[in-house]
Amino acid sequence: MTSSRTWPNNSPCSDKTVSRRPSLPIDALLDEIVVAIARSPNVVLEAAPGAGKTTRVPPALLPHVDGEILVLEPRRIAARLAARRVAYELHEEPGETVGYQVRFENVSGPRTRLRFLTEGVLTRRLLTDRELRGVSLVILDEFHERHLDTDLALALLRRLQQTTRPDLKLLVMSATLDTAPIAHFLGDAPVLRSEGRIFPLAIEHLPYSPAPLEQQIASAVDQAARTSTGHTLVFLPGAAEIRRANTTCDPIARRFDLELLPLHGDLTPVEQDRAVAPSTKRKVILATNVAESSITIDGVTTVIDSGLARIATVSPWTGLPTLEVARISQASARQRAGRAGRTGPGVVLRLYPEEDLRQRAAHDLPEILRADLSQLALALRVLGIAHMQQLEWLDHPPQVAMEAAAALLDRMGATGQQAAEIARYPLPPRLARVLVEGQHRKVPHNACVAVALLSTRSESSDLLRSVDHPPSEPRFQQQLAQLLRVSKAPRVAEHDDDALLQSLLAGFPDRVARMRSGKQLLLANGTSAELSSEPPQYEFLLALDAEDRKDKPLPLVRIFSRVEPEWLLDLFPDALRETKELAWHRTGERVEEVSALWYDQLVLSESRGVPTDREAAATLLADKALEAGIARFADAEAVDQLMARIEFAGLAAASLETVLRELCDDLRSFAELRNLTASSLLPLLEQRAGNRLNELAPAALRLQGGKQAKVHYERGKPPWISSRLQDFFGMAETPRIGPDHVPVVLHLLAPNMRAVQTTSDLAGFWERLYPAVRRELMRRYPRHKWPEDPR
Template sequence: MSKRFPLPVDAILPELLHALEQQPNVVLEAAPGAGKTTRVPAALLHAVSGDVLVLEPRRIAARFAARRVAEEMGEQVGETVGYQVRFEERVSAKTRLRFVTEGILNRRLLSDPELRGVDVVVLDEFHERHLETDLALALLKRLQQRRPSLRIVVMSATLDAAPVATFLDDCVVLRSEGRAYPLEIEFGGYTSKPLETQLRDAVERLAKEDREGNILVFLPGQAEIRRAMRECEDVARRYALTSLALHGSLTPAEQDRVVAPSRERKVIFATNVAESSVTVDGVNAVIDSGLARVASYSPWTGLPQLRIARVSKASAIQRAGRAGRQQAGRALRLYVQEDFALRAEHETPEILRADLSQLLLSLRAMGVERPSELQWLDEPPADAVNAAEALLDALGAHGKLAERMARLPLSPRLARVVLAAEDRGIADLGCRAAALLGAGIPLQQNDLLQAMDAHAGKQMDARVRQQYEHLCRAMKRAPATYVHHDEALLLSLLTGFPDRVGKRRIGKQIGLANGVAAELAGEHPQGEFFLALDAEDRAEQALPLVRTYARIEPEMLLEVFPERVIEQSVVEWNRNGERAEKVSTLLFDKLVIEETRGPASAEDAARLLAEKALQEGIERFVDAEALANLRERVAFAGFEALDEAAALRELAYGLKSFAQLRDAAKASLLHVLEAQVDARKLSELAPTSIRLSSGRQTKVHYEHDRAPWIGSRLQDFFGMKETPRIGPARTPVVVHLLAPNQRAVQTTTDLAGFWERLYPTTRKELMRRYPRHAWPENPHAPVEAKR
């Protein structure tokens, strides 16, 4: 048995156990280094007769915690204390305390909805708020209503306890302080240096100022870790530092080497897997970039997003706390104090930003059709729920199939691929493909089939092999020799990625079946149709990136999804030829598989030609003044408005192009429009001209928002006693009386009043200016018509 040092949380264990005797739930806030992850589960194990499950947000934490508790009990892992994580487990019939990742618990609830034999479930590091943590909490609360004896303990170092305690109802909140080792925190200044250069300077400074202790560096992801390690090679060599990486994609053996005690002085470049639960031995200094890679999901594109973002205050506190767990330490934050002050208190829970298809699949497998049937600490967003449900429906994830998919330690897409492969008699190839796509390792080949060839036999990556063998066990099959069945495998992949069917556009650009455009990574691939198997929506780039793809044939779409392939015919406008064409397309969702063009029918061509003519403006096809006059005559006569579209369709019938329509419209459009009304009645109510007493015909002008008017020489009106009247209401026209110079000397609607009141004065003026013209005293005397 290893030496069991006292830890701060030991002091609160009696109070915690007593609280659980009185209440079903406890929320424990314990500072970093207090020992909650190892001491609380061990104390619970000795206080209850049944089993204890501890949910850890990370596999590395579950493994190390189980080992530490087993060591303190003087046992090997897998005896009383064990762990179960994705693709790995160390348990036996004797195991009563299990450290598991959240997904393990959710899959166990499928086969054992009552969690028989389990007395307590502990949710550790709850502040990380992984998606499956929220699901586990919701399921446990529902189970507790059926099993009041079940106890729930929620633990964290940086948790806002009030919301969780309120959610759990009968709940006690306890607090434990950590060991009070001095921790010096220093902030950086404003700089334009690249991140890796800042890290190199910080590592050199710490190595120079303190010759003992390990240095833990927090970085966003593996790419940044690789760059930083290269940048720090010279510093590490000069100060005899061993550079190591720590992230979730490492094998267990590689992770063990990082955290194990060693005489070597180490500088450990880690992602946020090292933030909590795991004590890295000998660390007395932390360098914090203040950044992390945050996974989210876009319901609009249907693609995951991975971006670098600033960590919250809670995360920054956790990181700094790594330096003060075993001794006095210091933390260098590579950002200014004002930046820290403006950061969010806590990280945004995954349930508010992640793809929810895995969560909904688990619920469907348990017979819960809608998330609203459960109580949630944070309600899942409606858009994300709708997108996830649409994907699961496309995968056919209902009933027994949903149960089969949920039992596999895979995403819904990959689970569907494996089951489809099994149905096609190639289960081994399905497991291989799923292991390669799900391992999270960078592939040298962008084409999946080429990548599978590269990872065949002894060439298979250790992490891929581990997942492949675990999947084979889950499928109750032995690993087999790699054999090509490309078509069957591609059909199986298509079953799991129906919305990721893509067709080449230009260069590396493809259009996906969901309407999104994307770009293929790597060399220009051959082929026209692809499956986008590993794709990411890059917020900082114009198009999402497809890292891994598989070439498919369009005939496969008909074989796997015949109901989603539809034929559609539309009439489109050919801009180059300015004509209507019939376009027949074979569609898979929003993706055009095949397209043919031909002449449109006479009816369709006429309709589209008329639409385009109206868009361009009908005035361009006819005398604009004549058309306006006709419109106003029709309106003045009280008729319904002209149906110009119908007139254009009538003219366009049998025509093929815009040019033909222009010629026809210029020649006949006004006649076609006039034919829509009673021509005799129109001429009677809104005549185009009026005969004056002089015998002269004068045009009647019709203008919008103005009364009809006529204009002619004053002499032409001699002999007319009354103003001419037209229209249904016998409206007097406006008369423009013109002098010989064709300028109006008077405008009136009362011709009789003009003769009586104004004509004598006007006559004198006109006689003076135009003495050669006749200006009789009596304007009512008839005059001879002028030739």
């Protein structure tokens, strides 16, 4: 070997073996691991961050097995870097003894016996090579992350062990793992532990701050730049937070001559390599939890932990994917902190109080318990596993989620041979279905462009416009080239927009939507959503990139495409249904009969007309009238007075609801009901009360001078009348009404119609109070007669 060999990306290294294989804590345990694997079919290894398990254990086992060793990594970047590091330490290039295989990339050769691969790659290999011929050992690295493919791989490997491959050995490795459950699952497998290298690690918990996250990060970076001589690794929830932090930290980086570098899964391999490559210049690496495990970034002495991660789940009420910024677990916090103490003393700045850490979950919830399971269901379907109970699971997939996944696959037509064709592509089932349909409709190139745009989350809202004018960014171009290669599609674009749009519909049959007002739309599952951009000119669309976010009131649709309703008739006739029902026309305030054609919970077309069922129309009209309130159709005060009057009389009152429903017979609008109630409601209520109503509770009382005074009735109060004081001259006693002869409360008014006295004892008023009232009234109203004895 020559000294020109580099690691990992154009950084010169010495050719000496000692520089290539520095001593690591796991080295002391390698012999014991070899013996354990020889004696037991399954072994669990717990090794602290920095112990070296990923790069030292697999090559140490290579001489002791006859066949190939597969090492499953949770992320592509981890598989690539681990393979390159092991090859480097073996003085080889990747693709010789050691290789790697991730989605769309296979670096291996005929001599490759140690292969690092992502978990999904193993699943697809099992679809075509169900016995893993030539493989002696499978290592599941960083098992604590518990991705969906992790659990699926474990279940399939365990089944393989117990059926046709009892010679297959499994090694589960992790840094922060509760080993008891997995050891029991693997038949009480032996558990080995490596404590790792112990370097001093100073952990500082910063107090709560209301400042935006990027400002908190900038403050911590400034603190690290003043005290640290090594690189700083910053953990943030996602790419958006990384971009904001990069902008905020830029002045600090220029002041201290630091290099700001992002690190997340959406970057190209070249950009990722740049972040993790050795450097003599101090770096500040702004990373998602992609840097939490498997990847050793030499020279990191400070970790800044936001305590947050963007967690992908599925919304239980919309069925849409949801991205929620959530607090990481205690195990994840330990894993992040361990990045600062791998090669020497380190400092950890946690942007949250210690009490906050103690209240967090001990471990992250496995993805199989919270994610969309359509890819898992597709793999089982292709493998001929009809029921998930046919496999042993470390955590059993939720029944409801599996049923939803199976229903989606059925809707997409992912059955039989087509399911196998969809599973052939290293893509989520929806996108793979688009490619398959694109080939069927003779638009394979444009289908690849559309899938590449969706995979890289193109910022353009209308996907068809982006297909016509694809971006030139390297990440998209790399994805497109990989898709064209794997699908063997021509590199010349087709010109059949409808065929492409129908191909998209085949992969997203449950995402049909209809525009409403503004940017709002209604999804086929019956829930509302909102466009992140201006609405299109067409009415029906596909919500291709949509997510339900906790920080948004409605699910957000970023990318969409046009849909014609007749396509739904052709592609999904079983999802269509016709209905005929009564509906309330809110603007016209009337009952109508609506005939509609539905796609799931979405109306494709409808017509409105006069109800044929008059009885049902009357019932709905009455319901709406009661909901609107009696004041819409009659004098509510007059109705209340009448009901109180009937109650005072002790008579059986007819239900207002019953009378209103009677009035609605053969009517269908508020206008008709309003005309009828204006003349009929009060008389009908009085009629139902009976002939004695006027006798027991008169509507008015005749006073001494002949004036009729209206009697006011209120529930829970005695009746009352109001009139000028002079109208009561000649009356010695208070009038009494009702079955109990209740005295009427008298409101005695001055000539200016203001009350001078309220009483239910007129005789007592004349005797005790009138003389004083008379003197005051004579002074104020001398032209009026005020007799000494008004009786």
